[in-house]
Amino acid sequence: QVHLVESGGGLVQAGGSLRLSCAASGPTFTSYAMGWFRQAPGKQRVFVAYVKWSGDRTYYADSVKGRFTISRDAAKSTVELQMNSLKPEDTAIYYCAASLFSDSYYLQQMGRYSYWGQGTQVTVSS
Numbered sequence: 808q809v810h811l812v813e814s815g816g817g818l819v820q821a822g823g824s825l826r827l828s829c830a831a832s833g834p835t836f837t838s839y840a841m842g843w844f845r846q847a848p849g850k851q852r853v854f855v856a857y858v859k860w861s862g863d864r865t866y867y868a869d870s871v872k873g874r875f876t877i878s879r880d881a882a883k884s885t886v887e888l889q890m891n892s893l894k895p896e897d898t899a900i901y902y903c904a905a906s907l908f909s910d911s912y913y914l915q916q917m918g919r920y921s922y923w924g925q926g927t928q929v930t931v932s933s
Contacts, residue, residue, distance in 0.1 A: 809833035809905045809922040816901060816927030819893055823931070827888040829903030829924055839922075840906045840914055841879055841886040845899035845929075852902065854915045858886065866911055871897075893931045900926040 815827040829841070842857035856867045856877040865877050876889040886903055904920035906913070913919040 809836055809839060811903050811905060811922055811924035813901065813903050813924040813927040816929045818930045818932065821893060821895055821931055821933050823893050824889070824891045825893065825929060827890065827901055827903075827927060827929070829886040829888075831884045831886065831905065836884050836905070837881050838907065840909060841877075842904050842906060842914060842920060843877060843886075843888045843901060844904060844917060844920075845897075845901045846926075847896075847899040850899075852917055854917070855901070856888065857906075857914045859909065859914075866914065868915075890929070893929075895931050895933045898929060898931050900928050902926045 810832045812830045840859045843855040844852050845855050846852040854868050858865045858877045858879050862879045874892045879886045903924045905922040906920040908919045
């Protein structure tokens with residue numbers, strides 16, 4: 808069982824930065840790949856980024872590539888999402904999630920994640 812709690816959301820102007828954090832608890836946290844997804848109002852939840860359990864493999868959605876960075880600290884049991892050059896279209900609720908899958912294709916799919924946090928709101932004003 809893995810319990811996830813996100814923090815760090817807020818209101819920021821376009822071009823600004825935010826750093827989201829996901830605190831994980833559970834004895835097998837280091838066995839999971841960790842992902843971030845987001846859901847804008849009236850839209851489906853979509854993939855943002857993932858980091859594999861080893862921390863050395865990451866992957867990003869095209870919409871955030873070059874602006875967002877995902878990282879994990881196994882010692883602290885946290886996963887972070889550094890978001891730079893934010894745009895109004897980045898406005899959404901951001902969720903972190905844990906998956907036992909290792910294949911890149913599957914790690915981009917919501918249904919492959921077993922555990923989810925409650926989400927944190929990010930609002931980017933123009």
